[in-house]
Amino acid sequence: MANSEDEMDEDETEWKNSFVDSVPLSPAAASGVNKTSGPAHKVILHFDLDCFYAQVEMIRNPALREVPLGIQQKYIIVTCNYVARDQGVGKLMSVTDAKEKCPQMVLVKGEDLTHYREMSYKLTELLLSYCPLVERLGFDENFVDITQMVERRLKETQESNNFSFKGHIYNPYSADVEASDHPRLALGSHIAAELREAMHSKLGLTGCAGIATNKLLAKLVSGTFKPNQQTTLLPENVGDIMDSLSGLRKVPGVGHQTAKRLKALGLVSVKDLQLFPLNDLVREFGGPSAQRLKNLAVGVDESPVAPTGAPQSLSDEDSFKKISSTKEVLEKIEELLISLVERMHKDGRQPQTFRLTIRRYSPTNKWFSRESRQCPIPNHIGQKITSDSGDDAVGLLVPLAMKLYHKMVAIGDAFHLTLINVCFSNLQTRGAAVSGKGSITSFFTLGTCPRKTQIFSQQSQVAQDASSQSVDTHCMDLQVSTRSVITQHTSLTAVTTKSPRSSEAALHCFKRKQSPVVAAEDPSPQTRSDPEETNVMVTHRLPPNVDPEVFRLLPEEIQKELSSPAYTNSLPSTSASSSAVVDVPHIRQIKSPQSFTDSQNIKNIREAVNRLAPSDRPTTVNRHRPAGTSEFPGENVIEEGRMSFPRSSDCEFPGDVDPKVFSELPPDVQRELMSEWKQQKPVLKTPSSRKPERSSMAKDRKAAGKGSQANNLFKYFKPG
């Protein structure tokens, strides 16, 4: 506290601001504040959903409510419902550990975030329909600045002075808590209760809320009473809650690295930091950071609730045990790009930057640490993403990604990747004057955005739409009915939620409008159009197992082609050529441009690829072909490749490779692939031959959760 005074002298402006919030440790400041004009203190809400992913799955399938449920990503349980927690299962527990604790636990794959992302934005929209200042923190937390709402109610309620608190109050030992001493926080607690009630009635979600005078405090206090409750923190108890933290790491804003550096200074507890001389701290962290840290330690946080708006980047990633061949990299990148482009397309904005990130395995030292390379996205490609079905874009982005990849992993090098991430950023809204961040306003303006970028646009609409409809009406049928799962009583049953495509499900509130097929088919506009149901309806009019979502995006001729028996019968199948049934993953790649674009398009693509070529090296496919690789004059081979599938015996070039895709790759990549293929000469062609190679991934890949994207390699390896 002695410090506080000193600091105030040192930096007037900073501290003026700090005290506006009524600082606990500085009585003088606290008392002085209320005299200023305007609201003496803000009222901030922090919402934190209970076991979010698990909740979403339980909404999708209410039967899961009664069983111990875990959400599985790769080898860990990222979250679980409270039934499971009662049995000792915790967040971020390994599947093995969870199995020991609770053998009967039901697992749902949670690697595909589509449904969580959707629900997350629905909640944010709901909050936005009450108050414009909403800031997201991850998928399951929101800050809301309700100061203005409170002030308004304060005026309305002025006469009837019957203030009270809803929910808990943080300090149970505090003497007499008079609500009238804290009218704003009291009103805030009522608003919090109303919003939580709205969440529940309109979206079926439960969660906790914290009510306090700044974000730091609201967040800290929200978790005091855990499932589905709310807690208000009064100014006189700020010191208590800060002291209650078990270590500096618990202070939001102090991460691992910062905690380490603080520890190096001998600071471990919050109190240590409070008492540590600011000047010494400045030496280590620099002025602004030092001040911020000191403030946090005493519960001061003047950071505003910054409206989040539409996301600034979209990314898609996958982690795995190991990827060490260029071909696998290629396949994985494409797989990721397909879904990312789809999401980007739905967003409607045009990305200006593409980034590829990898994580390499290294036993020593940094197991964490990613490397990335980024580049601008040529305009014509960006336009494809937004205007076309997006598939053309994937074809153009794959070579782009490979080039970035080889800026990190040189051609001949051995490597061992454990993660790949693709990311679009620098998202540009068409036609709208978008100022920097926080200019969410453009998303409220209907019509400024071409597509459904307006994540937050029809806020009140959404809220009303969803109201009255018990949300669980749209729980979907899992392919494995939970009932059977339960009856079987098998230990630890993995339920993979069959998300029949519709990765577009994001923002499906807007879906109907732009989905002619669905719109025409939906008999009751009142009824929620659940993505799954929608697909079911559409599906029976399509070739077996064709993803309707994808299908309807295709040009008409292609749709016809797909529907024709000629095509259906010639489709490849993974296991055996005998199988007449077409798997979704196979169909999926049909939508890729490689299979269907006309030769004119090919020309464009080639030009595009050439244009992409950085000045440093020629990427022209037909020239500068590396020595030792077979020379197939572009057009011809490509034509040949599309019309008939060249057999491996025809040339050195593997017959099961899509020449078109191949031709779009940078020459060095081509060469490497060629050399890889040469080594496994007799292998080639039959899909089964590649099985072993991907086998390590075959089961734990996203496919289960996503219901798609396995076997993209069919694009490159066609049936013999």
Added chain:
DNA sequence: CAGGGTTCTT
């Protein structure tokens, strides 16, 4: 740190 995001700062 796991896993799949996301934002902000350096």
Added chain:
DNA sequence: AAGAACC
């Protein structure tokens, strides 16, 4: 482009 933070 990397690091750090958050969930």
